[in-house]
Amino acid sequence: MNGALLEVANLEAGYGPVEVLRNVHFSVASGEIVVILGANGAGKTTTLRAISGMIGCRGSVVFAGQSIRGRRPDQLVAAGIAHVPQGRGTITDLTVEENLRIGAYCRRDGEVDADIARWFDVFPRLGERATQPAGSMSGGEQQMLAIARALMARPTLLLLDEPSLGLAPLVTKELFAQLATVNAETGTAVLVVEQNANLALAIAHRGYVLEVGELVASGSAEELMTDEAIRKAYLGF
Amino acid sequence: MSEFLQFLFLGLGQGAIYATLAVALVIIYRATGLLNFAQGEMAMFCTFVIWMAWDAGLPFPLAVLVGMAFGFVMGAVIQLAIIAPVTKRAHGNPLPVVMVTIGLFLALSSLAPIIWGTDAKVFPVAFGEGSIELFGASITHRVLGTLAILGLEVVVLWLIFQRTRLGLAMRAVASNEESSALAGVPVGRMLMIGWGMAAAFGALAGGLAAYVGLTNTLMLVPLIYAFAAATLGGFDSPGGAVVGGLVVGVVTELSAHYIPFIGNDLKLLPAFLLILIVLLVRPQGLFGKRQVVRV
Ligand SMILES: Nc1ncnc2c1ncn2[C@@H]1O[C@H](COP(=O)(O)OP(=O)(O)OP(=O)(O)O)[C@@H](O)[C@H]1O
Numbered sequence: 035m036n037g038a039l040l041e042v043a044n045l046e047a048g049y050g051p052v053e054v055l056r057n058v059h060f061s062v063a064s065g066e067i068v069v070i071l072g073a074n075g076a077g078k079t080t081t082l083r084a085i086s087g088m089i090g091c092r093g094s095v096v097f098a099g100q101s102i103r104g105r106r107p108d109q110l111v112a113a114g115i116a117h118v119p120q121g122r123g124t125i126t127d128l129t130v131e132e133n134l135r136i137g138a139y140c141r142r143d144g145e146v147d148a149d150i151a152r153w154f155d156v157f158p159r160l161g162e163r164a165t166q167p168a169g170s171m172s173g174g175e176q177q178m179l180a181i182a183r184a185l186m187a188r189p190t191l192l193l194l195d196e197p198s199l200g201l202a203p204l205v206t207k208e209l210f211a212q213l214a215t216v217n218a219e220t221g222t223a224v225l226v227v228e229q230n231a232n233l234a235l236a237i238a239h240r241g242y243v244l245e246v247g248e249l250v251a252s253g254s255a256e257e258l259m260t261d262e263a264i265r266k267a268y269l270g271f
Numbered sequence: 272m273s274e275f276l277q278f279l280f281l282g283l284g285q286g287a288i289y290a291t292l293a294v295a296l297v298i299i300y301r302a303t304g305l306l307n308f309a310q311g312e313m314a315m316f317c318t319f320v321i322w323m324a325w326d327a328g329l330p331f332p333l334a335v336l337v338g339m340a341f342g343f344v345m346g347a348v349i350q351l352a353i354i355a356p357v358t359k360r361a362h363g364n365p366l367p368v369v370m371v372t373i374g375l376f377l378a379l380s381s382l383a384p385i386i387w388g389t390d391a392k393v394f395p396v397a398f399g400e401g402s403i404e405l406f407g408a409s410i411t412h413r414v415l416g417t418l419a420i421l422g423l424e425v426v427v428l429w430l431i432f433q434r435t436r437l438g439l440a441m442r443a444v445a446s447n448e449e450s451s452a453l454a455g456v457p458v459g460r461m462l463m464i465g466w467g468m469a470a471a472f473g474a475l476a477g478g479l480a481a482y483v484g485l486t487n488t489l490m491l492v493p494l495i496y497a498f499a500a501a502t503l504g505g506f507d508s509p510g511g512a513v514v515g516g517l518v519v520g521v522v523t524e525l526s527a528h529y530i531p532f533i534g535n536d537l538k539l540l541p542a543f544l545l546i547l548i549v550l551l552v553r554p555q556g557l558f559g560k561r562q563v564v565r566v
């Protein structure tokens with residue numbers, strides 16, 4: 035796939051002697067929503083951490099035509115990759131608004147305040163709690179905050195690690211709907227790793243299936259949704 | 272009454288010095304969860320630089336600023352060249368880094384006499400020798416000036432941490448390093464700046480403390496009081512460090528004067544008791560946050 039925004043090939047990563055990922059290949063095009071499905075321990079988090087420079091890896095990771103392997107997370111944010119880690123990673127001692135400001139740390143333009151107002155519009159619950167410590171918010175609100183904070187960097191690629199984790203089904207549904215809207219309006223590409231295949235495939239354009247460190251299937255969202263084996267394993271019907 | 276006031280102010284003046292050093296400890300503790308045992312010796316080293324600048328003819332306040340600038344660079348370089356690599360290889364174990372700060376303590380303390388000799392250096396008294404009368408007590412300009420400096424520090428710290436982009440990033444790193452990095456904050460640079468700022472505050476403490484004469488043992492005792500102050504106020508609270516420093520200063524001066532068997536020799540005892548009581552009753556300190564472990 036030529037001209038992909040993110041092109042990952044032969045990716046191998048692990049923790050010390052423990053090899054987690056083997057020979058992982060995938061890509062994300064500009065403006066695309068791609069989902070990687072996988073059960074617990076499949077290596078979804080490890081994949082995202084390798085891309086955003088939190089752990090070392092081998093293989094090739096090319097973003098916007100440049101190799102980004104070995105760069106620091108903060109450099110990647112400046113380059114256009116924002117990563118919302120598993121468990122949200124809001125900065126709990128800072129207020130909601132301060133969290134958003136931190137998200138814009140890499141920016142030098144004068145539109146930070148305007149962007150904050152914009153995300154308060156999209157996520158009104160954040161606006162109502164602007165001066166509260168992030169740690170005092172509910173799980174769903176913190177997930178929204180984490181996503182809004184990542185968007186404050188004006189990324190071209192958003193990495194989301196199990197945004198549905200620990201959220202009520204209705205909240206998750208709302209969140210995914212908002213993600214689809216954000217993607218449509220800003221053109222930000224999204225790479226989301228999920229176990230909640232139903233909701234993720236509903237908004238994704240394409241998907242991959244990761245099993246114990248290897249990609250075992252890929253296809254358009256419709257193809258994956260209708261695949262018998264995948265339905266059994268990840269959709270539960 | 273006037274005698275009490277006299278010792279109260281003397282205690283506040285000493286307390287302001289402990290508070291300043293305690294602020295340095297707290298800045299590093301908040302950013303890295305590390306007790307920097309070398310903080311006092313780094314301050315002592317910078318104080319020799321202040322002395323050199325003053326001895327070379329610079330006005331004292333300017334010499335202090337030179338020492339603080341030197342401290343900033345020294346702190347940043349120590350973090351970059353020693354602390355960061357050791358932290359990385361320690362994989363979350365705080366012990367190696369603490370050992371390194373103790374090593375630094377010994378290195379700086381033995382290096383100073385080699386560079387500057389063992390004779391006590393005559394050092395200027397900040398704000399001069401005069402004094403004013405207040406309710407029958409005589410309060411020195413030095414004590415008043417030192418307290419004013421402490422007030423200024425509090426304002427500057429508040430402005431930096433609450434009103435600047437840099438301060439926001441430093442608070443973010445103190446709260447959650449990994450999330451800050453993912454949000455785009457260059458964590459390594461923030462830690463460097465934190466060490467630099469802490470060392471600059473240490474230099475200021477040294478400049479205020481050295482009027483008694485400058486040797487390489489200048490900050491040994493103040494460091495212990497500063498630890499007591501930070502324990503009392505809470506190791507994660509700069510405001511707590513300031514209050515803690517003043518309380519420790521007052522308690523030690525008053526008890527040395529009013530409790531006969533303590534006197535000058537056992538001055539450290541009340542500070543030690545204070546640490547013990549705080550650790551037993553309120554381990555997080557008066558203004559510290561209770562450590563909540565969330566899973
Ligand atoms: N810090 C670590 N040290 C050692 N092994 C780890 C570490 N983190 C993860 N692993 C191992 O790597 C493998 C993949 O973990 P990873 O977190 O990537 O899975 P995941 O797909 O994100 O799972 P989940 O859905 O539970 O979040 C697991 O076997 C896990 O035990």
Ligand SMILES: [Mg+2]
Nearest residue numbers: 078079080120
């Ligand atoms: Mg995971």
